[in-house]
Amino acid sequence: MAKKEPNTRLRRRKQRTRRVLKTIMVLGLISFVLLGALVGYFAWKFTTVAADTQETLDRGEKSEKREVAVDPNQDNISVLFMGVDDRDGELEGRTDAMILATFNREQGSVKMTSIPRDSLVSIPGHGEDKITHAHAYGGTDLAIQTVEDMLDIPVDYYVKLNFEAFIEIINALDGVEVDVPFAFTEQDSQGNHGAISLQEGTQMLNGEEALAYARMRKQDPRGDIGRGDRQEEIISALIRRSASIGSIHKYDDVLESVEDHMKMNFTVGDLVSFHKYAGSVGDINKLQLEGSDVRYDGVYYYQLDPASTEQISQELRTHLGIEDETVSEDKNETTQAESP
Template sequence: MEEEQQSRTLQRRKIRRRRRRKRIAVFFITVATLLFLVVGGGLTWAWSQISGLTNDTFKPLPREISDLRPDQESVNIQDDHVSVLFLGVDSREGAVSGRSDAMILATFNRDDSSVKMLSIPRDSYVEIPDRGSERISHAHAYGEHDLAVETVENFLDVPVDYYATINFQAFIEIVDTFGGITVDSDISFSEQDSEHNPDAIFIDEGEQELNGEEALAYVRHRNTDGDLARGNRQTEVIASLINEATSISNISNYDDAFKSLENNMNHNIEGFQELIAFHSYASSLDSMERFQLEGTFERIDGSEVIVIDDTSLANARLKLRNHLELDDPEQP
């Protein structure tokens, strides 16, 4: 009887450990795949897979801590509220460079394990350090993640503690790995494919299943309804892919998802222990607050850009700074 009780206790402990591993890995790929990619985990081999991936794709920022944290010497994921900038770039397999077609800043509050996610339109007209005023998507093309992080910080007045950049090849492969995603499109439209063939992909209006190529077209399209509507589609895809990736039926596909990331992403999350510290947020991913900057289209120097509304910018700045529990710099 005693041996049977001990066996049950050990079994319960194993189940709890497996659940914890799944939460950690699910959150990591939300970070690792930037805006849309949660590949999860739940098997013992996931520990070594994630650890190896973090080492192979690690590229630090040229600083220890953001200048917007003047009262801190360091940021610790285990103890601090932190932010992560997710960047999606249009580059070929094996390269993580070029303009950022997707840019999302997420903040994580340690006290209540909540997540907020701000979508920044790629055509936002902002000041890029040493380059002047241009579309914010150009920052990554000029200086990769270093300049993209600096530009976002200057624009939002919110510290960027971590970043994760992924190219669209990995996005396509991971969507296909999990058997596609479900979306509900407000409009029908055609869009180029990943090889830039015009009108190669057609999206119907209404609910439908999309494969990797179709999902990429869905999150990139803006010709019909603009950059702001595209931001809504990107956050919709995040939620849908989280749902697919955490499905028990997709456990056998995690290994392929990790392989898709190996040569197609960069990040500055140093070491496996930092990733473990993120596990408490995994249960909040399906209820995270998603919002985006609003603005108006204007033609400046021959290019159509989005001039972000001052009120929208101020509200987003305040919401993210409050979530990080930072003092308002405009207050005494």
């Protein structure tokens, strides 16, 4: 019997090893299936949300400033992000935030400019007024047309969110971290004055606090410019937060919120194409529209500086790869005039 004991121990060890391997294989298979199901679920959810939130423009699939419709997989494009002052869930009313971004496919780069809501512009069919009123007068199409006329560039795509989406998305991600430059109080999303109080310093903001931080203007010595910077800071913080691995389990809540409170003219394929720009998110080139505070008939406006507006227009057009025919013609005329 003594001679058989080592073989018995060896068989037992082999049996235990096989059981462990089988257990690992079974657990691995279960994990693989669960992961596949999770990925499949999010793919289905993403596709469903994209379809439910998609809304075409009256103008059709291309801007009047384009000869043909663009393809994000191949072309440089522009996107107008709009935050709508809406409490009824209809995505109507004035725009509290307008941020225009251009994406250069070859460079993989992004340029962004925040348009102050009180900017005095020409709104087609309504004369000169604050740009915030364009959406209230004629919805998404008129807001886009106004921005196109102001900056002389095509707006290819848009994303429109209301207050509810903004709040719920940030809450679903457990808040965003920002550096509050000074203490202030602001109304909440229901219009209750002084309901939100923020102290100076770096802190984590919930949805209501982040909305107040993005909306406040009168207590900021830089007015609309300061608010534009804070809105861009919130967007950057939100992108960083949503990109972290720890936020993956929150995506379902985010998608549920977005589905009910957002509209866009992107398809699922369009959205997937933005993966190329993932590395550029933290290094967005921000352009500032300069101007001055004015009052006409007692009403406050932000008077855009023509030279600054033209400079940013040229920079965005160059980033989009659009040849400026006016500049080319002027150069040709100058060259001909100087020729003997």
